[in-house]
Amino acid sequence: MADRADDENDGIGVIEQVDLSDDSDDDFQYDQVDQDGLDDDDDSDDDEDLETALRSLSKDPSMVTNKAQVKSSARVGDTLPAVVETRPSVVDDYIRNFLIKVGMTRSLDAFNTEWYELQSKGKLSEEDCGVVPDILIKYDDLDNEVKSLRKELLKMRDITARAQGTWDKFRKERDFHRMHHKRVVQEKNKLLVDIKRLKKHFQAYEPTLKELEKKYEAAMKEKMLMRLERDRMAGKVETLEAQLKQFERQPTSAEETPALKPKRKKKGADVKIPAEEPDNPYLDVTFESPTVEQYSLSKTFRGHTNAVSALAFHPKKPIMATVSDDETWKLWSVPNCELIMSGEGHKGWLSSVDFHPNGTHLATGAGDNTIKIWDFKSASCASTFTDHTSAVWGVAFHWSGDFVVSASMDHSSKLWDLNSNRCRLTFRGHVDSVNSICFQPYTNNICTGSGDKTVSLWDIRSGLCMQTFYGHNNACNHVCFNNRADTIASVDADGVVKLWDVRMVSERATLNGAIPGHPLNECSFDRSGTVLAAGSDDGTVKMFDCNTDSYKHLCDISGHEDAVQAVMFDPAGKFMVSGGSDSTFRLWK
Numbered sequence: 056m057a058d059r060a061d062d063e064n065d066g067i068g069v070i071e072q073v074d075l076s077d078d079s080d081d082d083f084q085y086d087q088v089d090q091d092g093l094d095d096d097d098d099s100d101d102d103e104d105l106e107t108a109l110r111s112l113s114k115d116p117s118m119v120t121n122k123a124q125v126k127s128s129a130r131v132g133d134t135l136p137a138v139v140e141t142r143p144s145v146v147d148d149y150i151r152n153f154l155i156k157v158g159m160t161r162s163l164d165a166f167n168t169e170w171y172e173l174q175s176k177g178k179l180s181e182e183d184c185g186v187v188p189d190i191l192i193k194y195d196d197l198d199n200e201v202k203s204l205r206k207e208l209l210k211m212r213d214i215t216a217r218a219q220g221t222w223d224k225f226r227k228e229r230d231f232h233r234m235h236h237k238r239v240v241q242e243k244n245k246l247l248v249d250i251k252r253l254k255k256h257f258q259a260y261e262p263t264l265k266e267l268e269k270k271y272e273a274a275m276k277e278k279m280l281m282r283l284e285r286d287r288m289a290g291k292v293e294t295l296e297a298q299l300k301q302f303e304r305q306p307t308s309a310e311e312t313p314a315l316k317p318k319r320k321k322k323g324a325d326v327k328i329p330a331e332e333p334d335n336p337y338l339d340v341t342f343e344s345p346t347v348e349q350y351s352l353s354k355t356f357r358g359h360t361n362a363v364s365a366l367a368f369h370p371k372k373p374i375m376a377t378v379s380d381d382e383t384w385k386l387w388s389v390p391n392c393e394l395i396m397s398g399e400g401h402k403g404w405l406s407s408v409d410f411h412p413n414g415t416h417l418a419t420g421a422g423d424n425t426i427k428i429w430d431f432k433s434a435s436c437a438s439t440f441t442d443h444t445s446a447v448w449g450v451a452f453h454w455s456g457d458f459v460v461s462a463s464m465d466h467s468s469k470l471w472d473l474n475s476n477r478c479r480l481t482f483r484g485h486v487d488s489v490n491s492i493c494f495q496p497y498t499n500n501i502c503t504g505s506g507d508k509t510v511s512l513w514d515i516r517s518g519l520c521m522q523t524f525y526g527h528n529n530a531c532n533h534v535c536f537n538n539r540a541d542t543i544a545s546v547d548a549d550g551v552v553k554l555w556d557v558r559m560v561s562e563r564a565t566l567n568g569a570i571p572g573h574p575l576n577e578c579s580f581d582r583s584g585t586v587l588a589a590g591s592d593d594g595t596v597k598m599f600d601c602n603t604d605s606y607k608h609l610c611d612i613s614g615h616e617d618a619v620q621a622v623m624f625d626p627a628g629k630f631m632v633s634g635g636s637d638s639t640f641r642l643w644k
Contacts, residue, residue: 363634
């Protein structure tokens, strides 16, 4: 009935409709059957039929048994293994599935109508309604597999393309590094060859160098012996001359005895170093501190053709001296800075200058290893000292005017006698260049600053080092005293200023500029001793407050176009002058 209903729904006509019910008028008499016995027989028959079916399935795999039929024929409580098999598709199902797959719904409706019509009329044979050949099913499976493999192939191609790009990149990097490595190896081999060649070249000169070194040591020893012999002979000659003159001056009688005359310095004889030191006139005098924060550039002078390396003020007149790397020194009137005098004679750059306490002479030190004394009266060079073996960095006059001290790159300082024109003492102890030297005001002590990072005090009477101050971490470039002579200021190549207490032999303070790291070349106290000016390589003059209560950086004065090599306050306290590597000196007030 259900099939006919389906056929009717599909447009197929119904031949006959039969209605079956339990209340049918059948005249046949049915006998009652024993239910218990029937149940037992049915169970046994079901068991036999199930076993027979399973045996036939195991023998003939072409037979297909539905799982639902197996379960319905099994007894309750029996457990059988689940059997799932796929029934082969028939032709019409195959065509329907194909049309559904491609979405041809109208063709599907037409196919169903014609198929069922032909089937009802019996025009379709069993071969036409049979199972679809396996080759088509395999073809569909293979087609699906090919499509999936094509998708995977496209993915693999993308991955392969990315991998190929990465591989090409790595190969290029490898080739670049390989080429760079080859170049480095070539350079290394070249350097090794050059080193071997230079070693051979040096070995050829090594015997000559050793021989020259021995000759130099022998010459230096001979020179020292000759100096000692010269000094000994000079002492004997002076003693004999003194005895001879004494014999000549002896009177023949008491009436001929001449009147006593005051002793005069004999030209050519050594002057005795004064044992008594004068009183410092600045001990009981107090000056007002200058307002350096208000200093501004007043004038700029270009009197030299090269860097201005040092300055000095005349002790009695408004005159200033400047020395330069152009191998000249000049005298200027201040504050107008009109040129008064110019001197030449050194064969190298000038590094330092100082006036005689009476203002009659000028001392200069230069890179040609000499110190020259210039006489203003004769407008000529009065003396030249040549005992230093390296450049002279600093010169200073003694308060008596009879002596000059000098500092040199040959690790030594010397005391020169201006009357006998010879070196009286050599101060040795520094292990590097002595960059600066000055006298402690109105004493017989000198202070030196060295490239070995130390500041030392020396007694010119004994030639011994009285005290050494340690604390700088780099070469000390300049040292100076305040007027009261109780404080030393020193500056170094790190841009650090240190103040030292002479009496307590200790460090008072450490001061840094606003921008530390630039070397400080020179420093100078004002007349009150409370303000310190320092010339820096950054083209500024740095001002520091040296009061015991503050010790701080005040300000920077800018104006120079290059490093500031020299700085000094006016003795009258009216202005300040600085000289720099820009070939100018500038007046600030």
